[in-house]
Amino acid sequence: MTSLLTTDRFAAAARAAGATAPDSVLTEVGTELINRWSEPQRFYHTTEHLAACLELVGDEPAVALAVWGHDAIYDPTAADNEERSAVLTAELLTECAVPVAVIEEVTRLIRLTAGHAVAPGDRNGALLADADLAVLAAPWPDYVRYVAAVRAxxxxxxxxxxxxxRSTVLQSLLALPTLYHHTPTLESPARTNLHRELSSLTPTPPPPTG
Known part of the structure; x- marks a missing residue:
């Protein structure tokens, strides 16, 4: 799947969103983004995750650009990756001469991934959130591999x-009224996986004595 990640693919999304910069600029920005997604500290938030999300969101330009940018900065020791990714993506899309209104929508979507709370009627937000959380509904062995990659x-x-x-993250996800807006069939398996993992993280109380 990662073989589908090319600078041409980024350029196509940028052009569809109204970018007017020369092809050389789009290639340079696409290369920077692919390089960022290929950094050595990443085990789950990699080009594979990027490619999977792109396949799920389809051809909506603003959503596709948000996918390219939503984990452009990923520092596991930091708590503001989404905000920093939004700022960086805005700078890169400005270089691409993407219209300001589109950049504003892209950065709004990136910030949404900090909590994945989607307002009613927010189609773009629902598309992005569903794609970003799709792994939660994977078959249990794949889900376990995902968790191991995040742990790494x-x-x-x-x-x-x-x-x-991790328990706090799982509880916040389970507290969302709906995890999936476009793919409701994923809701039940995802919640089953989340509850199963949460149970594994909760120490079993000792048996009563006396």
């Missing part, structure tokens, strides 16, 4: 703190 990205975090942090 957070290898600097001790196990006890990982369990606390």
């Amino acid at each position: 990205e957070y290898s600097h975090v001790p196990d006890d703190l990982w369990r606390i942090g």
Whole structure:
């Protein structure tokens, strides 16, 4: 799937969104984004995840550009990756001479991925959120591999703190009224996986004594 990631693919999305910069600029920006998604600290948030999301969102230009930018900055030690990715993407799309209104929509969508809460009627937000969370509904062995890849990205975090942090993430996802807006058939398997992982992170209380 990652073989589908080319600078031409980025350029096509940028052109569809109204970019007017020369082809050489679009190629340069596309190369920078692919290089960022290929950084060594990434185990899940890689070009494979990027390619999978692009396949799921289809041809909507603003959503496709948001996919390209939503994890353009990924530092597992930082808490503001979405915001920094939004700012960077705005700068890169400005270089591409993408219309300002489109850039504003792209950055709004990137910021939405910080919590994946989608307002009613937000079609673009629903497309992006569904694609970004699609892995949660994967068959259990694939889901386990996804979790292991995320854990590898957070290898600097001790196990006890990982369990606390990961549990918080899972609980926030389970608290969303709806995980999927365009693909409701994913809702049940995703919630089953989330509950199963959350249970594995919760210590079993000792049996009563006396």
